[in-house]
Amino acid sequence: MSTTDSSVVVIGGGQAGLATAQVARSLGLDPLVLEAADRTAGSWPHYYDSLTLFSPARRSALPGMAFPGDPDGYPTRDEVIAYLHHYAAHLDADIRTGHRVHQVTAHADGFEIVTSQGAAFTAPLVISATGEFSRPHRPALPGLDDFTGTVLHSSDYRSPHPFAGRRVLIVGGGNSAVQIGIELAGHARVTLATRHPLRFMPQRILGRDIHLWTQRTGLDTATWARPLLTGGKGTPVMDTGTYRAAFASGNPDRRPLFTRLHADQVEWDDGTREKIDVVLLATGYRPTLAHLGALAGLDDQGWPRHRRGISTVQPGLGYVGLEWQRSFASATLRGVGADARYVLTRLRRQTRSLDRTRPAAAER
Incomplete structure (x- = not known):
């Protein structure tokens, strides 16, 4: 098995990996x-047909290439896929598709990366840019395993x-669920079941998209603001007013999370029951990091141990594309470029510091 050397190996060729490669160059x-x-489009080809970004084109570009079309428009799934293909085609980097990383091993001078096809690569730096959209999260909801209707994840829709x-029951209250x-x-009778009321946030404030304001005010990267923007009282849903109006019509509607599922029925918190045909889980994803093994140092929830994308377990290892890695936008098109620059810059400093502390070859 021959081995190829590189200065940095980026695992994943979606938006996070492509942005990382551009920043590395x-x-x-x-x-x-x-x-x-x-192909280099990440998870985008697997999303639902009508998906639309909730950030405008001018704020959805990767480093070095503007998103085409109306800068204030909101790109569709297919427009994002086309953009990523175009971006990869014009990226001055060695991109190898059909190379699934099987194992990453740490050595004194860096890493060996072996693919399922038997190819091997070495590098002093490794960036895992597989994101977190390839492993759908299925929560342990009461009665879900015994539900006799159809159970889907939003990734299947x-x-x-x-x-x-x-009759469709959607579990979750984020942008995709809405x-x-x-x-x-x-086409159907739909209810969203959530732990907290839906949080509609204005898509535009004073005529400008909210993402402009979160960047300019520093809310994007403010740790204290995270409970305001995610979790806590529910995930914010960007809305021009059309979403709120749709829920005001009564279909879809929103109810508190049910007590449990019984065969083909749902039991609501007031004790009433109702027949349900489909349970659709819009409950997010978890990172796919089996290729890192113990190097990831996963916590109890399956997340890698890191600080702002820098592994706290293994020197030279970083991440790009994780949710709230550094900011509200970290897992989005507009956030991965800034995160990649932060991670690569600090990993280079880290490895240079390690080199200065290692004994010379003759002294070993």
Whole structure:
């Protein structure tokens, strides 16, 4: 098995990996990108057909290339896929598709990266940019395992047509849950079940998109602001007013999270029961990091141990594309570039410091 050397290996060729490769080039590094799929579009081809970004095109670009079209428009899924393909085609980096990383091993001078196809690579730095959208999270909801209807994750949803005339229960209250729920309501009877009331936030303030204000005010990266922006009282849903109006119509509607599921029924918190055909889990994802093994140092929730994208377990290892890695935007198109620059800059300093503390080869 031959081995190829590189200054940094980037695992994953989606938005996080491509942004990392571009930043690496700007820092004078020679990145090698390893992507398991046969194309560089990450998880985007697997999302539902009508998905639309909740950040405008001008704030959804990766480093070095503007997003085409109306800068104040909100790109669709297919427009994002086309953009990522174009970005990769014009990226001055070695991108190898069809290379699924099987194992990363740490050595004294760096890492060895072995793919499932038997190829091997070495590098002093490794960035895991697989994001967190390839492993759907299925929470342990009471009675879910015994539910006799259809159980889907939002990652399985493509269009509303297969659900015509059915009673659909969506678990979750984020942007995807709301978008899917409103689309389904044109074909089915839909309820969103959430632990907290839906939190609609204005998409535009004083005529400018809210993402401009979160960046300019520092809310994006303010640790204290995280409970305001995610979790706590529910995930904020960016809304121009159309989402709120749709829920005011009564279909879809929102109810507190149910008590439990019974066969083909849901029991609500007031004790009433209702027949349900489909439970759709819009409950997020977890990172896929099996290739790192013990190097990831996963916590009890399956998240890698890191500080702002820098591994606290293994020197030379970093992450790009994790939710709230450094900011509200970390897992989005507009956030991965800044995170990649932060991580790469600090990892280079870290490894240089380690080099100064290692004994010379003759002294070993």
